[in-house]
Amino acid sequence: MSDKALRPKIVPGRPSQEEAEEAVRTLLRWAGDNPEREGLIDTPNRVVRSYAEFYSGYTTDAEEELRRTFEETEGYDEMVMLRGISFESHCEHHMVPIIGTAHVAYLPRTRVVGISKLARVVDIFAKRLQTQETMTVQIAQTIDRALQPRGVAVVIDAEHQCMTTRGIHKPGVSTVTSQLLGAFRENPEARREFLAMI
Numbered sequence: 001m002s003d004k005a006l007r008p009k010i011v012p013g014r015p016s017q018e019e020a021e022e023a024v025r026t027l028l029r030w031a032g033d034n035p036e037r038e039g040l041i042d043t044p045n046r047v048v049r050s051y052a053e054f055y056s057g058y059t060t061d062a063e064e065e066l067r068r069t070f071e072e073t074e075g076y077d078e079m080v081m082l083r084g085i086s087f088e089s090h091c092e093h094h095m096v097p098i099i100g101t102a103h104v105a106y107l108p109r110t111r112v113v114g115i116s117k118l119a120r121v122v123d124i125f126a127k128r129l130q131t132q133e134t135m136t137v138q139i140a141q142t143i144d145r146a147l148q149p150r151g152v153a154v155v156i157d158a159e160h161q162c163m164t165t166r167g168i169h170k171p172g173v174s175t176v177t178s179q180l181l182g183a184f185r186e187n188p189e190a191r192r193e194f195l196a197m198i
């Protein structure tokens with residue numbers, strides 16, 4: 001994955017809050033409702049504020065978050081794992097929620113980070129329009145670049161509401177993706193240890 005794909009994207013010519021609210025009013029009219037009726041009058045503003053939260057990951061550099069906080073390991077070289085990090089994202093095809101959990105592990109070489117920072121990296125990429133496959137690779141590559149560990153492993157298990165609430169309507173189906181780098185890819189024992197722990 002290119003460096004550009006991992007970096008925050010700030011698109012020039014970003015519409016104003018007012019323009020975004022007008023776009024929501026257009027969709028409300030398109031759905032067949034009246035954006036001027038009492039129950040909907042504040043909806044465009046609420047939707048735009050929700051979007052600001054759903055897509056807050058575009059303005060943060062995940063690699064930078066990790067770089068700022070690393071510490072020397074003091075000799076700790078065993079696996080560090082954060083299991084069951086819950087996240088909400090949105091699929092880039094339908095803009096509906098992807099809800100799931102991520103498991104993230106690395107084998108330190110010389111640097112460790114505060115474990116909350118790993119959860120923060122998951123959130124930064126989740127708060128963008130995503131495919132699960134892309135998000136899995138982005139998290140793994142960011143940790144790999146920032147910490148230069150001996151190995152990184154990321155597994156994501158998520159339900160896509162574009163499959164459960166529309167289209168083929170298959171609730172309860174989860175999608176599992178994984179990205180293993182370094183020792184987790186090359187060394188069957190490291191991989192087994194990771195898989196046993198999740």
Ligand SMILES: [Zn+2]
Pocket residue numbers: 091092093094095096160162163
């Ligand atoms: Zn979708």
